[in-house]
Amino acid sequence: MRGGTWNTFAPVSIVPSEFGGNNSWKEFVIYCDFAPDDEDQFLGVENFTPSITDLYIDYARVAPLSSVPFITSEQIVDGTIQNVDIKNSAIQGGKLADRTITGNKIATGSITGNEISDGSIGTADLGNSSVTNSKLADNSVTGNKIANGSISGADIANDTITSQHITQIGIQTFNCTWSGYVNNFDAVVNYTCPGDKVLKGVYSTHDNGREDRRFNFQCCSMRLK
Structure with a gap:
C-alpha cells in the first residue's frame, strides 16, 4: 500500500509439486519501489492456496527498485522513452552529446551572460538588427566602424557638428549633381537640395537687359574622409 492506495501485482502461483519435499521452501521475489519519503508502507499477500500452511515475507530484503539492475538499454525499444518518463534534473551534462542542443531546445531568457564564455560570440552569431544602441558602450563606435556613406543628414542631430569637428575628422563630398x-x-528663386545632400556650388547667368539672373545649384552627399 502506498498513500492509502493498493497496488496489485500479477498473480504468482505456487503448487505443491514445485516443492522438493516436506518442510521445504519455495522462494519468489516481488520487486517494489519505495521512495525514501513514503509513509505507511505495507506489503501483503492474499488469495494463496490453503494447502500452503506457512508464509514468510523477508522484510529485511525489501530494497528500492532502483537498486535492482534488471533493466538495461538493450531492453528498451528505440524511441519509446517520452518526456514524462524522465525525472526532473535526471539528465546531466555528461549525458548530452556535443552540439546536440539547438536553439528551439532553449527556453526564452534561460541563457544569461554568465553562461557565455568571453570572446565566444562572433559576427556570424549575431542576427540582423540584434545589436541595439543600448548594447553599445559609450565611445565604443569609432570612425573605422562606420561604413562609407552610411551616415546621412537625418542621422545627425541639429547643432552637433562644429567647424572644429570638420577640421579634426575631415569631411568630403561625393555624388555631386547640378540642378x-x-x-x-x-522670378522668385526657392530651391532646396534633394534628399540629404548639401549645397556645394552656385552658378548663375546674368541678363543685362532684364538686369536679373538665373541660378543653377550644385548639391552633394557628404562622408568622412
Missing part, C-alpha cells in the same frame, strides 16, 4: 536653372528671369 539646372531653377528660375526664370524676374
Whole structure:
C-alpha cells in the first residue's frame, strides 16, 4: 500500500509439486519501489492456496527498485522513452552529446551572460538588427566602424557638428549633381537640395537687359574622409 492506495501485482502461483519435499521452501521475489519519503508502507499477500500452511515475507530484503539492475538499454525499444518518463534534473551534462542542443531546445531568457564564455560570440552569431544602441558602450563606435556613406543628414542631430569637428575628422563630398536653372528671369528663386545632400556650388547667368539672373545649384552627399 502506498498513500492509502493498493497496488496489485500479477498473480504468482505456487503448487505443491514445485516443492522438493516436506518442510521445504519455495522462494519468489516481488520487486517494489519505495521512495525514501513514503509513509505507511505495507506489503501483503492474499488469495494463496490453503494447502500452503506457512508464509514468510523477508522484510529485511525489501530494497528500492532502483537498486535492482534488471533493466538495461538493450531492453528498451528505440524511441519509446517520452518526456514524462524522465525525472526532473535526471539528465546531466555528461549525458548530452556535443552540439546536440539547438536553439528551439532553449527556453526564452534561460541563457544569461554568465553562461557565455568571453570572446565566444562572433559576427556570424549575431542576427540582423540584434545589436541595439543600448548594447553599445559609450565611445565604443569609432570612425573605422562606420561604413562609407552610411551616415546621412537625418542621422545627425541639429547643432552637433562644429567647424572644429570638420577640421579634426575631415569631411568630403561625393555624388555631386547640378540642378539646372531653377528660375526664370524676374522670378522668385526657392530651391532646396534633394534628399540629404548639401549645397556645394552656385552658378548663375546674368541678363543685362532684364538686369536679373538665373541660378543653377550644385548639391552633394557628404562622408568622412
